[in-house]
Amino acid sequence: MTTLITPWPLVDMVIWAVIIIVFFALAALILTWAERKIAGFMQDRLGPLAAGRYHGILQPVADALKLLQKEDVVPLRANPRLHLAAPALVTAGAISAMAVIPWWGIGPAGEQIGVVPADLNIGIFYFLAISSLGVIGILMAGWGSANKWSLLGAMRGAAQIVSYEIPVGIAALAALVYAQSLSTVDIVNSQAGNMFQWTLFKGFPFNFFGGAIFALGAIAEGNRLPFDMPESESELVAGFHTEYSGIRFAMFFLAEYGNLFVAGLIITVVYLGGWYAPFPFLDFIPGVVWTALKMTLVGVTIIAIRWALPRLRVDQLMALCWKYMIPLALVCLFGASLLALIDGPARTITGVVLFVVLIGAVALLGREDRRPAPAKEY
Amino acid sequence: MPTTTTQPVRRYFRNIAQAVGTTAAAFTTATWHIFTPGYAHQYPRQKAELPDRTRHRLHVVIEDCIGCLQCERACPVECIKINAVKAPKSVDLGKASSGNPINFWLASFTIDMAKCCYCGLCTDPCPTECIVMTPNYEYSSYEVTDQVFQFARMSPEEITEAQRLVEEDKKKQAEEKAKKAAAAAAAKAAEPKAEEPATGATAAGAQETGESGAKEPEGPPAKQGEE
Numbered sequence: 001m002t003t004l005i006t007p008w009p010l011v012d013m014v015i016w017a018v019i020i021i022v023f024f025a026l027a028a029l030i031l032t033w034a035e036r037k038i039a040g041f042m043q044d045r046l047g048p049l050a051a052g053r054y055h056g057i058l059q060p061v062a063d064a065l066k067l068l069q070k071e072d073v074v075p076l077r078a079n080p081r082l083h084l085a086a087p088a089l090v091t092a093g094a095i096s097a098m099a100v101i102p103w104w105g106i107g108p109a110g111e112q113i114g115v116v117p118a119d120l121n122i123g124i125f126y127f128l129a130i131s132s133l134g135v136i137g138i139l140m141a142g143w144g145s146a147n148k149w150s151l152l153g154a155m156r157g158a159a160q161i162v163s164y165e166i167p168v169g170i171a172a173l174a175a176l177v178y179a180q181s182l183s184t185v186d187i188v189n190s191q192a193g194n195m196f197q198w199t200l201f202k203g204f205p206f207n208f209f210g211g212a213i214f215a216l217g218a219i220a221e222g223n224r225l226p227f228d229m230p231e232s233e234s235e236l237v238a239g240f241h242t243e244y245s246g247i248r249f250a251m252f253f254l255a256e257y258g259n260l261f262v263a264g265l266i267i268t269v270v271y272l273g274g275w276y277a278p279f280p281f282l283d284f285i286p287g288v289v290w291t292a293l294k295m296t297l298v299g300v301t302i303i304a305i306r307w308a309l310p311r312l313r314v315d316q317l318m319a320l321c322w323k324y325m326i327p328l329a330l331v332c333l334f335g336a337s338l339l340a341l342i343d344g345p346a347r348t349i350t351g352v353v354l355f356v357v358l359i360g361a362v363a364l365l366g367r368e369d370r371r372p373a374p375a376k377e378y
Numbered sequence: 379m380p381t382t383t384t385q386p387v388r389r390y391f392r393n394i395a396q397a398v399g400t401t402a403a404a405f406t407t408a409t410w411h412i413f414t415p416g417y418a419h420q421y422p423r424q425k426a427e428l429p430d431r432t433r434h435r436l437h438v439v440i441e442d443c444i445g446c447l448q449c450e451r452a453c454p455v456e457c458i459k460i461n462a463v464k465a466p467k468s469v470d471l472g473k474a475s476s477g478n479p480i481n482f483w484l485a486s487f488t489i490d491m492a493k494c495c496y497c498g499l500c501t502d503p504c505p506t507e508c509i510v511m512t513p514n515y516e517y518s519s520y521e522v523t524d525q526v527f528q529f530a531r532m533s534p535e536e537i538t539e540a541q542r543l544v545e546e547d548k549k550k551q552a553e554e555k556a557k558k559a560a561a562a563a564a565a566k567a568a569e570p571k572a573e574e575p576a577t578g579a580t581a582a583g584a585q586e587t588g589e590s591g592a593k594e595p596e597g598p599p600a601k602q603g604e605e
Contacts, residue, residue: 041412049420308408309401324394365387 016117020098028257029060035257035303042307067253070246075146078243082144086137087244087251093133094258100127101265104275104287105185106192115288116185123184124176127266128169131221134255135161138223138230138240141252145243153239156314157230161221163321168217170329171210174336175199175270178207188274195278200271204351206335211271213329215298218267220321222259225306229317264298265291272298331358433496433511436489438529442474442508445482449500449509457493458500461485463540466547474506483540484530491517492525 005012033048036059040047048056074080100123103115120126135158142154178199179187191198200211220227231239241252268274272294275287312320335358339351419426445462462482465471471480501509519525532540 038412041416042408044411044414044416045418046416046420304409304412305405308405323390362387362391 027261031257032060067250072246077146079144082140086141087248090134090137090255094255097131102185108283142240149236153230153236160229164217164220167325167329171214174210174333177340178202191273198273203336203339206332210332218263226309264295268294434515437512439508442506448503452499457490476506487530490526
């Protein structure tokens with residue numbers, strides 16, 4: 001699927017890697033600016049205005065320059081190896097996940113275009129595995145800093161990210177039932193046609209809720225508010241990166257926004273039809289643009305969620321994952337798998353009926369107990 | 379007191395519904411503000427229009443200051459420090475623009491704006507209206523000592539000149555006093571009981587009106603009615 005740029009595959013690999021890294025850094029810079037602008041607008045401010053001529057467009061560049069000039073301090077009691085390696089690992093995890101993102105695999109006429117860095121046959125599996133590499137980096141940062149806040153943040157982060165792997169994985173399985181492949185290119189290909197062929201609307205309504213669970217899990221795995229446990233500024237100073245300054249802090253920052261970017265991309269690929277236009281008459285717009293547009297939409301929504309909602313408590317976070325998202329993801333997987341056996345318009349009708357029946361059963365199960373409450377003993 | 383208990387299953391789904399509902403409400407409320415105009419002023423570029431008579435940095439038109447110290451006494455935080463020295467009568471320091479004669483040298487006049495509480499009480503008693511609150515609020519500084527504004531300061535030459543004038547005046551006054559004393563002594567020697575009958579005549583009235591009466595023995599009788 002991947003088109004070779006040069007006749008030599010190894011050189012090709014290096015070129016793709018450079019493109020991805022540059023693009024990743026660029027996207028992270030733009031997203032920091034977007035985040036600050038959106039935060040400003042949502043709080044009835046204007047956000048950065050001074051740097052650059054138009055609306056502080058050069059603010060991220062100024063921030064990056066400032067961070068690069070700062071002293072890189074390693075605390076005296078810190079474990080220097082862990083402390084120095086952690087930011088690199090976190091960033092590497094986020095960048096590596098981009099390798100399997102297909103930007104534009106197949107053109108409108110069915111021709112192969114292949115703006116795909118790597119078309120692995122285990123694409124989505126690779127993505128889920130490599131994107132949780134960041135946990136090790138966070139743990140290393142927390143442990144290596146010799147700081148109580150850092151350690152607490154890292155432990156919370158590890159618990160959170162490992163927990164949220166599960167609903168994300170199950171929701172992704174429910175989507176994969178329709179793609180019948182782990183390859184990201186095949187997943188997008190199975191959503192060809194108009195927007196009602198997207199996974200979000202396949203096996204309706206189960207994959208719809210599956211998509212919501214996947215998106216929530218992706219936010220949680222990217223350590224973004226409202227699931228901001230490892231960093232939790234209000235409780236843990238700055239969480240796992242309390243002791244970092246200068247370029248290493250910049251790398252954590254890069255990874256955070258890179259994760260946002262990657263989350264937007266993977267949601268686009270798995271649920272929103274990747275490079276396909278919502279309607280066939282819009283096919284003249286290149287697929288890369290559609291991928292970028294959908295990514296932007298998801299990214300902006302995630303940013304808006306951050307500035308609209310307060311942070312969850314640790315126990316609420318865990319309860320949300322284990323008590324609510326995992327069971328619901330299992331229901332989604334069950335329903336989606338069942339509906340995959342049916343073809344045509346009967347599928348959606350069956351899906352809605354099945355959903356209503358499930359809700360009805362739940363309502364019957366959970367009807368109010370009219371017996372008087374037992375007297376409380378204190 | 380609730381008479382029924384809620385089934386756990388029902389509570390579970392009610393929780394989900396509540397979470398989704400409140401989250402959606404918060405999200406729409408907050409996101410709507412993306413499309414509403416902001417309220418923040420872009421300060422250095424766009425300055426807020428201040429109302430009339432806003433009270434910011436103090437200014438003293440030092441040419442009009444007569445050194446009466448009324449502002450210093452009015453200040454509740456003691457941020458005004460004036461060192462005024464009475465000039466001898468022989469020295470003419472001119473008049474303020476309001477017509478009040480200036481009788482003091484201002485050795486120094488400082489206002490510590492870091493202490494100032496912007497109450498404006500100092501501007502009220504000023505007889506020449508030389509101390510005013512201006513609308514200038516942009517005077518932050520890196521050192522807190524830079525917030526002490528100096529409005530008057532005499533140079534060493536001026537001080538020595540003033541000292542010379544004061545000394546001269548003292549000398550002159552001492553001479554005059556000596557002259558007067560000599561004259562008085564001479565006069566006393568000449569007619570020792572010149573004023574006695576006059577004071578003795580109103581002695582009864584002075585007792586009734588008290589101190590003020592004692593100072594002005596020929597005061598009008600209306601004063602008795604006031605007391």
